[in-house]
Amino acid sequence: MANETFRAVAKSIGGMKVSCTSRNFEFILDEPENLGGSNEGMNPVEALLSSLGACKVIVARSFAKAHDIKLKDIRVELEGTLDPDGFMGKNKAAKIGFSAIVSKFYIEADNTDEEISDFVAFIDRTCPVADTIKNAPTTKTEIHKI
Amino acid sequence: MANETFRAVAKSIGGMKVSCTSRNFEFILDEPENLGGSNEGMNPVEALLSSLGACKVIVARSFAKAHDIKLKDIRVELEGTLDPDGFMGKNKAAKIGFSAIVSKFYIEADNTDEEISDFVAFIDRTCPVADTIKNAPTTKTEIHKI
Numbered sequence: 165m166a167n168e169t170f171r172a173v174a175k176s177i178g179g180m181k182v183s184c185t186s187r188n189f190e191f192i193l194d195e196p197e198n199l200g201g202s203n204e205g206m207n208p209v210e211a212l213l214s215s216l217g218a219c220k221v222i223v224a225r226s227f228a229k230a231h232d233i234k235l236k237d238i239r240v241e242l243e244g245t246l247d248p249d250g251f252m253g254k255n256k257a258a259k260i261g262f263s264a265i266v267s268k269f270y271i272e273a274d275n276t277d278e279e280i281s282d283f284v285a286f287i288d289r290t291c292p293v294a295d296t297i298k299n300a301p302t303t304k305t306e307i308h309k310i
Numbered sequence: 311m312a313n314e315t316f317r318a319v320a321k322s323i324g325g326m327k328v329s330c331t332s333r334n335f336e337f338i339l340d341e342p343e344n345l346g347g348s349n350e351g352m353n354p355v356e357a358l359l360s361s362l363g364a365c366k367v368i369v370a371r372s373f374a375k376a377h378d379i380k381l382k383d384i385r386v387e388l389e390g391t392l393d394p395d396g397f398m399g400k401n402k403a404a405k406i407g408f409s410a411i412v413s414k415f416y417i418e419a420d421n422t423d424e425e426i427s428d429f430v431a432f433i434d435r436t437c438p439v440a441d442t443i444k445n446a447p448t449t450k451t452e453i454h455k456i
Contacts, residue, residue: 166393166394166395167391167392167393167409168391168392168393168394169389169390169391170353170355170356170359170389170390170392170408171356171359171387171388171389171390172352172356172357172359172360172363172387172388173363173385173386173387173388174360174362174363174364174366174367174385174386174387174388175367175384175385176367176370176371176383176384176385179371180368180371180372182363182364182367182368184357184360184361184363184364185360186352186356186357186359186360187352187356189351189352189356191337191352191357191360193360193361193364193368195368200372201368205335206318206332206333206335206337207316207368208361208362208364208365208368208438208439209316209361209365209438209439209442210316210317210318210332210333210335211318211330211332211337211357211360211361211364212358212361212362212365212439212442213316213317213318213332214318214320214330214331214332214337214339214357214361215330215339215354215355215357215358215360215361216320216354216358217318217319217320217328217330218320218328218330218339218354218357219354219355219358220320221320221321221322221328222326222328222339222341222347222353222354223397224322225322225325225326226326226346237322237456238321238322239319239320239321239322240319240320241317241318241319241320242317242318242319242320243315243316243317244315244316244317244442244447245313245314245315245447246313246314246316246438247312247313247314248312248314249312250438250441251369251436251437251438251441253436255312259441259445259447260435260436260437260438260440260441260445261437261438261439261440261441261442261443261444261445261447262316262438262441262442262447263313263447263448264447264448264449264450265447265448265449265450266449266450266451266452267449267450267451267452268451268452268454269451269452269453269454270454270455270456271453271454271455271456272455272456273455277455280453280455281453284451284453285451288449288451289406290397290399290406291397291406291407292354292355292392292396292397292406292407292408293354293355293358293407294406294407294449295396295397295405295406295407296355296358296390296407296408296443297407297442297443297446297447297449298407298446298449299405299406299407299446300443300444300445300446301390301391301405301407301408301409301410301411301443302409302410302411303410303411303412303413303434303440303443303444304410304411304412304413305412305413305414305415305430305431305434306412306413306414306415307415307417307426307427307430308414308415308416308417309416309417309418309419309423309426310383310416310417310418
């Protein structure tokens with residue numbers, strides 16, 4: 165075992181805007197104006213889809229050579245289905261988060277359809293963000309007053 | 311039911327770098343140099359933690375008034391435990407994604423400890439990103455050649 169700890173900080177910076185930092189990197193998340201935000205960034209569920217897609221792209225780039233995939237280009241388009249009535253408390257039966265996520269791989273590679281299909285299956289089972297969503301980690305919450 | 315579809319695109323833009331876009335917003339994810347990247351952005355698992363923390367902050371801001379929480383300031387610090395030997399294929403027993411996530415709330419509010427504790431429990435169960443991780447959505451993969 166060689167556990168590593170990854171860290172991020174999400175800090176409220178006015179209205180619905182949140183500064184997200186990890187190491188020396190930052191991006192801003194926000195909500196659209198119709199959800200009370202100032203629309204200065206994508207929202208958290210869009211950022212979740214982004215992290216999932218980026219993780220799949222990076223796994224593809226990292227392992228293509230070892231799998232004899234002559235990968236020229238790749239993008240992943242994500243679609244997540246969510247019923248806002250759930251977290252808004254309007255419908256107790258509605259799931260709070262995504263009920264479904266579709267990953268559409270667009271791949272350019274000098275390989276057969278079967279080779280590409282096998283490689284995509286490998287990506288899906290080797291992607292840390294996908295595994296975190298598929299196989300829930302343990303979670304713990306701490307509260308500190310400031 | 312009022313399902314909405316949220317979308318994002320993760321596009322490889324050279325090396326391990328990925329352009330993540332949703333609506334008219336973009337951020338870059340990458341890997342550190344020791345993992346073959348050019349270290350121009352946080353990595354996908356750090357972005358996942360960021361989206362989780364931001365979602366909790368936004369739920370807090372959205373529902374504080376309705377819960378009589380006089381919220382002055384909030385940030386959430388996330389720690390995720392992951393064994394890279396899993397996705398590197400070095401240890402078949404290691405979980406691929408996060409095995410544990412800790413959310414540390416730092417809250418300034420004119421409320422009692424119990425009121426704040428109840429509110430944080432509400433946030434944790436009402437956060438769409440947290441629910442997506444805790445209760446896995448169905449997933450589907452499509453492959454398109456370009």
